[in-house]
Amino acid sequence: xxxxxxxxxxxxxxxxxxxxxxxxxxxxxxxxxxxxxxxxxxxxxxxxxxxxxxxxxxxxxxxxxxxxxxxxxxxxxxxxxxxxxxxxxxxxxxxxxxxxxxxxxxxxxxxxxxxxxxxxxxxxxxxxxxxxxxxxxxxxxxxxxxxxxxxxxxxxxxxxxxxxxxxxxxxxxxxxxxxxxxxxxxxxxxxxxxxxxxxxxxxxxxxxxxxxxxxxxxxxxxxxxxxxxxxxxxxxxxxxxxxxxxxxxxxxxxxxxxxxxxxxxxxxxxxxxxxxxxxxxxxxxxxxxxxxxxxxxxxxxxxxxxxxxxxxxxxxxxxxxxxxxxxxxxxxxxxxxxxxxxxxxxxxxxxxxxxxxxxxxxxxxxxxxxxxxxxxxxxxxxxxxxxxxxxxxxxxxxxxxxxxxxxxxxxxxxxxxxxxxxxxxxxxxxxxxxxxxxxxxxxxxxxxxxxxxxxxxxxxxxxxxxxxxxxxxxxxxxxxxxxxxxxxxxxxxxxxxxxxxxxxxxxxxxxxxxxxxxxxxxxxxxxxxxxxxxxxxxxxxxxxxxxxxxxx
Amino acid sequence: xxxxxxxxxxxxxxxxxxxxxxxxxxxxxxxxxxxxxxxxxxxxxxxxxxxxxxxxxxxxxxxxxxxxxxxxxxxxxxxxxxxxxxxxxxxxxxxxxxxxxxxxxxxxxxxxxxxxxxxxxxxxxxxxxxxxxxxxxxxxxxxxxxxxxxxxxxxxxxxxxxxxxxxxxxxxxxxxxxxxxxxxxxxxxxxxxxxxxxxxxxxxxxxxxxxxxxxxxxxxxxxxxxxxxxxxxxxxxxxxxxxxxxxxxxxxxxxxxxxxxxxxxxxxxxxxxxxxxxxxxxxxxxxxxxxxxxxxxxxxxxxxxxxxxxxxxxxxxxxxxxxxxxxxxxxxxxxxxxxxxxxxxxxxxxxxxxxxxxxxxxxxxxxxxxxxxxxxxxxxxxxxxxxxxxxxxxxxxxxxxxxxxxxxxxxx
Numbered sequence: 030x031x032x033x034x035x036x037x038x039x040x041x042x043x044x045x046x047x048x049x050x051x052x053x054x055x056x057x058x059x060x061x062x063x064x065x066x067x068x069x070x071x072x073x074x075x076x077x078x079x080x081x082x083x084x085x086x087x088x089x090x091x092x093x094x095x096x097x098x099x100x101x102x103x104x105x106x107x108x109x110x111x112x113x114x115x116x117x118x119x120x121x122x123x124x125x126x127x128x129x130x131x132x133x134x135x136x137x138x139x140x141x142x143x144x145x146x147x148x149x150x151x152x153x154x155x156x157x158x159x160x161x162x163x164x165x166x167x168x169x170x171x172x173x174x175x176x177x178x179x180x181x182x183x184x185x186x187x188x189x190x191x192x193x194x195x196x197x198x199x200x201x202x203x204x205x206x207x208x209x210x211x212x213x214x215x216x217x218x219x220x221x222x223x224x225x226x227x228x229x230x231x232x233x234x235x236x237x238x239x240x241x242x243x244x245x246x247x248x249x250x251x252x253x254x255x256x257x258x259x260x261x262x263x264x265x266x267x268x269x270x271x272x273x274x275x276x277x278x279x280x281x282x283x284x285x286x287x288x289x290x291x292x293x294x295x296x297x298x299x300x301x302x303x304x305x306x307x308x309x310x311x312x313x314x315x316x317x318x319x320x321x322x323x324x325x326x327x328x329x330x331x332x333x334x335x336x337x338x339x340x341x342x343x344x345x346x347x348x349x350x351x352x353x354x355x356x357x358x359x360x361x362x363x364x365x366x367x368x369x370x371x372x373x374x375x376x377x378x379x380x381x382x383x384x385x386x387x388x389x390x391x392x393x394x395x396x397x398x399x400x401x402x403x404x405x406x407x408x409x410x411x412x413x414x415x416x417x418x419x420x421x422x423x424x425x426x427x428x429x430x431x432x433x434x435x436x437x438x439x440x441x442x443x444x445x446x447x448x449x450x451x452x453x454x455x456x457x458x459x460x461x462x463x464x465x466x467x468x469x470x471x472x473x474x475x476x477x478x479x480x481x482x483x484x485x486x487x488x489x490x491x492x493x494x495x496x497x498x499x500x501x502x503x504x505x506x507x508x509x510x511x512x513x514x515x516x517x518x519x520x521x522x523x524x525x526x527x528x529x530x531x532x533x534x535x536x537x538x539x540x541x542x543x544x545x546x547x548x549x550x551x552x553x554x555x556x557x558x559x560x561x562x563x564x565x566x567x568x569x570x571x572x573x574x575x576x577x578x579x580x581x
Numbered sequence: 582x583x584x585x586x587x588x589x590x591x592x593x594x595x596x597x598x599x600x601x602x603x604x605x606x607x608x609x610x611x612x613x614x615x616x617x618x619x620x621x622x623x624x625x626x627x628x629x630x631x632x633x634x635x636x637x638x639x640x641x642x643x644x645x646x647x648x649x650x651x652x653x654x655x656x657x658x659x660x661x662x663x664x665x666x667x668x669x670x671x672x673x674x675x676x677x678x679x680x681x682x683x684x685x686x687x688x689x690x691x692x693x694x695x696x697x698x699x700x701x702x703x704x705x706x707x708x709x710x711x712x713x714x715x716x717x718x719x720x721x722x723x724x725x726x727x728x729x730x731x732x733x734x735x736x737x738x739x740x741x742x743x744x745x746x747x748x749x750x751x752x753x754x755x756x757x758x759x760x761x762x763x764x765x766x767x768x769x770x771x772x773x774x775x776x777x778x779x780x781x782x783x784x785x786x787x788x789x790x791x792x793x794x795x796x797x798x799x800x801x802x803x804x805x806x807x808x809x810x811x812x813x814x815x816x817x818x819x820x821x822x823x824x825x826x827x828x829x830x831x832x833x834x835x836x837x838x839x840x841x842x843x844x845x846x847x848x849x850x851x852x853x854x855x856x857x858x859x860x861x862x863x864x865x866x867x868x869x870x871x872x873x874x875x876x877x878x879x880x881x882x883x884x885x886x887x888x889x890x891x892x893x894x895x896x897x898x899x900x901x902x903x904x905x906x907x908x909x910x911x912x913x914x915x916x917x918x919x920x921x922x923x924x925x926x927x928x929x930x931x932x933x934x935x936x937x938x939x940x941x942x943x944x945x946x947x948x949x950x951x952x953x954x955x956x957x958x959x960x961x962x963x964x965x966x967x968x969x970x971x972x973x974x975x976x977x978x979x980x981x982x983x984x985x986x987x988x989x990x991x992x993x
Contacts, residue, residue, distance in 0.1 A: 094966050097873045104703045104891070107877040113887035120681055120888050122877030128889075129874045152711075155959060155968035159670060160874045179717075179747050222718060224818065224853045347849070359706035362855060363966055364713040365747060371706065549745045552712040554586045557597045557970055564970065568671065568959050 031056045031066050032511075034490065036076030040461040043470070043479035047458045053080065055486045058510040062482050075490050078505055081461045082478050083142025083487030085468035088262075088292055088327050089409040091132050092146045092160030092169070094153045095339040095369040098359050099126040099410070102371055103337050105355075117523050125336045126410045129163040133526075135416055137166035137515050140489030140504040143468075143477065143526075144415075146171045147211055147262060147292065148341045151178075152364045152553065154205040154560060155569060158528060162570035166514060169571070170472070170529035172262045173205040174341055176212030176244045177219040179365040180546055182237040191250060192536075198251040199535035200543065204559040206530050206573060208472060209259035210252050211292075213341040214266050215244035218368045221344040228344070230266050230279045241266050245283035253287040255533040256578035258473025260288030260325065265297045268345040272301040274310030278317045281324050290471070291318075293329025293408035295390035303445055307382055309389045312447070315396030318403065325471060326397070327404035330390035330421055331383065332413030337373045339411065346370025365550065376413070384442030388435065394425055395451045400462040401470070418464075419501035425455040426497050473576045474529060486511035528571040533578040584974045589614070590669075590916050590953050591621035593861025593963030594712070596735055603975050606631075608954060615734030624918050624936060625954045631935045632948040633979065639941065644980065644988070651911075651945045652992035654928045658909035660885070661685040664692075664898040665912040665932075666868035667920050668982050669958030669971055672932075673871040675986035676913055681884045682993055686907065687872070688881035688898030690920065691865040694827045696893045697834035698858060699869075699879045701842055708845045710821060710855035711964040716740045717747040721754045721817035723810060725782050726828040727763045727774075733825075733859055733963075742771060754813055758785055758806075775806045783829055783837045790840035793847040814854060825859045861963040864916060870961045902926055915952055915982050930989075932982050950979035 032055040039046050039053070054063035054070075090096055100107065103126055111122035112131065121131030136144055144164075149157045149171035161169035175181055175198065184194055198210060216237055217228040223236035230241045249261040265280040267273040277297040281289060291297065294314060302308035318324050338353075340346050343360045346369075350358040353372040360370040376383040390412070397403040405422070409415040424431045432449050443449075455463075469478020476485045490506040503518030514522045540555065547555040562573045582604075588597040596618065600611040606627035610619055627633070635647035642650075655661060663680045666673055666689045680687040689695065701707065715722065722741055724730070730737060741755050756773045757766050760781055766774040777785050788807045791797055814820045822841060829837045841856060848854040860866060865880075872880045878891035881898060890896070901907045902924035911930045914920040918936035922929070925942045933939070935948040952958035953971035958981075961968050 092874075097870055097965075098702070098706075100873050100877050101699065101702050101879055102706055104878075108891070111877070111888040111890065114681055119678075120876070120884065122889055128877035131877070150966070152713075152967050155970075156870065156961065156966075159959070159968070163674070163875055183747075222714070222819065222853065357704060357706040359702070359708070360849075361707075361709045361966075362711065362714045362718070364711045365717055550713065550717055550743075550747050552716060552739065553967055553969065554597050556586045557588065564957075568957055568970070570674075 031061070031070040033063050033066050033070050033072045034080065035072055035074050037490070038079040039480060040079060040081045040457050041480040042458055042462040042466040044481055048079070053480060053488065055488070055508060055511045058486055060480055060482055060484045060486050073506070075505065078490045078492050079457065080480065080488060080490050082465045082480050083489055083507065083509065084140050084464045085472070085474070085478060086141055086144040086406065086415060087404055087468040087472060088147045088406045089144045089415055090146060090148060090339050090411070091144055091164055093149060093157035095148070095371055096126060096160065098369070098371045099337045099339045100128065102357055102359065102373060106335065117520055125414050126339070129160050130165060133165040133167055134520055137507055137509070137520060138518055139416070139418060139502060140491070140507050141167055142487035142509050143168040145169065145208070145472065148213065149173045149205060149207055150363055150367050151201055151205045152366055154207070158206060158560070158565065158569045158571060161528065165523050165525055166509060168526040168529060170208040172209040172211035173201055173207040174211050174213060174367050175201060176215040176248055177217070177367050179219070180543070182216065182219060182239060185239045185243060185247065186237065191247060191254070193539070194247050195251045195254050196535040196539040198248065199255050199533040200539050202257070203532050206528060206560050206565055208529050208531050208576065209257060209262050210248060211262040211264070212245060212248055213264040213367070214268065214344055215241035217241065217266055217344045218342060221347070221368065222362050226344065226348070228266060230276050230283065242279065242283040245280055246285060249284040249287050249289050253581060256580035257531050257533055258576065259471055260290045262290045262292055264292050264342060268296050268342055269349050271299050271307045274298050274300055274313050277314060281317055281321055284323060286323050288323050291324065291326040293406065293411065294326040295329045295331065295386065295393060295412065298389050298393060305381055305441070307385065308445055309385060309392055309447070311389045311392035311396060315393055318397050319399070325402045325404070327406040328390050328393055329406055329408035329412045331376050331386045332407060332417045332420065333376045333378045333383065333387065334413065335373070335375045336410045336413055337371060339369070339371050341367050341369050343368035343370045346372055378438050381439045381442050384438035385445055387438065388442060388446040388448045391424060391431065392446070392448055392451070395453045400459040401467045403463060404468060405463045419498045422460055422501050423498040426460065428452060428454050472529070473531070525571070527574045528565060529574050529576060531576050531578050582974070584972065587974065588953055588960070588969045588971050589618045589621050590864065590960045590971060591862070592617050592733055593859055593866060594733055594735055594739065595960055595962045595967070595969040596739065597969050601974060606975065606977060608975060617734050621916065625951050627935060627977065632946065633935060635948065636946040638944060647945050647947055648985070648988040648992050651930045651989045654909055654930060654944060655683050655989065655993055658683070658928070660907045661909035661911065662898045662901055662907040662926065663687045663911045663913070665690050665914040665920065665922070667864045667914040667916050669952040669960055670867055670871055671958055672913060672915065672982035672986065673868050674875070675983045675990065677871065677875050679986050679990045682990055684884050684887065686881060686883045686885070686896045686898060686901060688896065689865045689868045690914070691863050692881055692898055693831060695860070695865055695869060695880065697826050697838050699893070700835050701838045705839065705842050707842055708849055708855050709964070710857050711966050712740055712962070715821045715857050716743050718819045719753055719821040721756070721813050721820040723756045723758060723820065723822050725758050725786060725822070725824040727757050727759045727766055728828055729823060729825055729859060732862065756810060756813065758782065758810065760785065775810065777804055777806055779804060781830070783833050786837050786840050790844040793844045814848060815852060818853060820852070820854045821857050822854070823857045823859060857964070859963050861961070863920065864960060866963060866965050867961040870965060899924055913982055915949055932985050935979060947985045948979060949982045949985055950977070955979050956981045
């Protein structure tokens with residue numbers, strides 16, 4: 030039945046609508062002209078609410094082998110947070126790194142309707158997609174990992190043309206059913222397999238003979254030239270190392286003006302000032318983002334408490350494992366493609382480093398001028414579980430709340446932070462940009478992230494209240510593809526979601542050299558490596574929705 | 582019909598380079614593969630003796646009748662166990678849905694041999710590698726137990742001794758360590774076979790771990806071969822330690838895997854050294870992966886309270902059945918006709934290979950299609966990273982295990 034949401038206060042930045050009162054119509058899966066609906070449609074009075082499109086998390090680790098390793102290692106967390114199923118929902122467990130069904134429910138309860146796994150290994154893509162297929166309620170997609178794989182590094186060493194590299198990148202996107210390309214510590218994960226323990230952006234890896242800058246350069250260009258909407262998604266070198274902000278700025282430069290997305294940039298914004306030789310370089314990073322219009326970033330805010338870090342960056346996970354809590358860690362070299370590292374972490378507000386990390390993330394949010402180019406993430410679960418987003422939104426929207434929290438942190442961290450001097454408070458319109466419109470735009474999801482007629486009816490309705498955190502934690506209504514799935518913060522209907530992909534064109538002759546590579550060195554045949562659309566639907570369990578690529 | 586790039590799910594390596602021909606219900610492996618692979622395809626041939634129809638207490642019946650009977654058994658059960666799980670991802674997914682609905686305990690046929698590895702991962706984490714990394718990167722591979730080569734027959738040609746590697750260097754030291762003699766390996770020019778005068782492999786690993794520990798002393802009585810192996814590891818750029826937990830005694834396996842983990846992590850401080858545990862010959866990696874992502878817990882999992890619980894002692898399926906703590910067993914086994922239950926309950930449902938000969942205690946038998954022969958499916962490899970497609974290459978009316986489990990679920 031068609032539905033009319035009456036009297037809504039709308040925040041739709043894609044169409045510059047900032048709090049205007051309007052009605053919204055829903056017909057089947059789409060938003061329709063509310064005035065065209067007949068009087069017998071279901072009418073819901075939401076005059077005490079405001080409305081945004083369904084939220085989109087563009088960086089959340091919700092599927093793949095590393096997530097399952099994290100679940101296994103976080104046994105205490107899962108035992109402490111297990112829940113029953115009911116007639117609608119399956120049971121599950123976990124707070125920091127929840128089981129798949131649980132993750133889907135928790136996202137939907139907060140008004141999210143899509144989440145994107147940012148680290149899909151090509152060889153592990155089937156598992157990542159299976160886990161995401163078993164994550165209900167939201168749409169999914171993945172960024173496939175390149176830049177530490179022997180095939181690309183060999184191409185670069187052999188002087189392959191940009192066009193040949195583009196073909197390979199396009200082939201991997203097609204074969205792995207992903208929507209973007211991610212690079213993690215470019216060349217560093219590969220170098221770690223040869224016992225190299227650090228690799229800076231302009232350092233030639235003794236293992237591959239190329240620099241991280243070169244890798245970021247060819248991959249960012251490939252993504253751009255193939256017409257993939259989402260820019261190269263970059264986890265820069267030297268994560269977590271004091272002084273790494275210079276590496277981060279150099280990495281931005283590696284793109285040479287083509288679009289580039291720096292992910293969990295908080296972890297890459299550290300200076301070496303002060304007695305502890307650890308300081309905030311948020312100002313320098315924000316300035317670089319403000320200046321370079323080709324650059325976007327998500328923050329990777331940390332929150333205090335127990336979580337677990339899961340990353341493809343074996344080099345830096347190994348580097349950081351001694352700071353982990355509880356004391357257990359896993360690193361894994363994977364299939365001449367990549368690696369992964371899993372280290373539990375407890376961020377403490379009385380720790381100088383952790384307190385400053387918290388502050389640095391917020392300083393970046395508040396100093397990047399354009400909310401279309403900075404995204405709200407905690408790098409789930411690395412900085413904190415995604416369920417902390419409502420709290421993070423409150424920190425951004427309420428200066429006194431933010432400063433109250435700051436005043437309870439490690440005193441030296443307070444002294445080293447500029448946060449208390451920052452007056453900015455995010456508006457609802459800006460929150461809508463960074464959690465809806467901008468992610469949809471940067472991912473190329475043309476029919477999501479906005480509320481225009483014809484858009485997919487992914488709609489979140491929040492009941493106005495003074496407590497911003499509570500408001501964003503428990504929407505009054507959430508619609509997914511036109512179906513009411515959440516009412517007053519509770520699941521009322523379960524849906525599956527789809528997988529968003531791109532399939533750029535490429536010269537099929539790349540399969541000749543790939544076939545030889547697979548036959549000689551790999552342990553899976555080329556034919557079995559590729560995932561078809563019908564395998565996605567029939568075996569993996571998720572329907573594929575393809576988005577166009579537009580070459581520049 | 583001829584098929585190429587067919588996957589064999591009969592061991593954890595999931596070799597997918599097989600040529601298979603199909604003539605009606607006859608399947609023939611054409612590739613020069615291992616006896617383990619051969620057995621899978623020989624076993625898959627359907628003959629007049631194969632069961633193509635469900636049975637209630639040994640008598641043929643319709644699928645609907647069998648489903649209704651199975652549902653009745655579930656409805657009457659006070660505590661059921663779903664086990665076996667020798668199946669593809671889709672069947673495992675459906676088994677978990679049924680387990681949750683029926684408040685069952687769910688475990689794998691190889692559950693007990695998985696426990697040690699899970700416990701070490703939960704307490705310490707691990708340092709691991711995968712098959713292609715070992716194949717291309719290793720310059721020293723140490724196998725703990727000659728039997729690994731029998732359990733994983735193509736490990737040698739596919740991983741240990743590849744014709745080419747990415748570095749171009751195929752020279753590597755391959756060491757097999759064992760406490761029993763093996764004349765074949767002792768005379769093998771490509772392998773350094775270390776026959777250790779020790780009581781067990783576990784002691785050999787314990788001694789190796791001691792050598793890497795910060796308190797190691799040159800005075801301690803360590804077997805000279807172990808010292809030599811340690812020197813080889815330290816002289817290597819990428820050493821791979823390989824084991825399969827089933828070769829270790831059950832009561833000491835956890836300690837042994839812990840020793841291996843400690844050794845590797847200590848060695849990692851200066852060198853690259855990694856583990857390559859091998860398992861998955863009965864689909865346990867697949868079942869455990871599905872369990873972990875769907876419930877948040879590795880196997881075994883109990884849904885007795887409604888919420889998933891993991892307790893490897895209380896919810897060990899084999900022990901529960903032995904102690905009559907469960908009154909209903911649902912056994913799922915689709916790869917091999919030999920994989921029948923070790924322990925039965927009062928009432929038993931078997932969803933099994935069409936050539937399986939069921940015990941008379943089985944109340945309902947559902948012969949189902951074999952994943953990789955009759956049905957498409959997905960299976961997870963020993964390294965828990967690669968998932969391989971299992972192809973449908975034969976046509977018949979056998980339902981999939983997934984379909985049968987769904988029908989029972991819907992009938993409840």
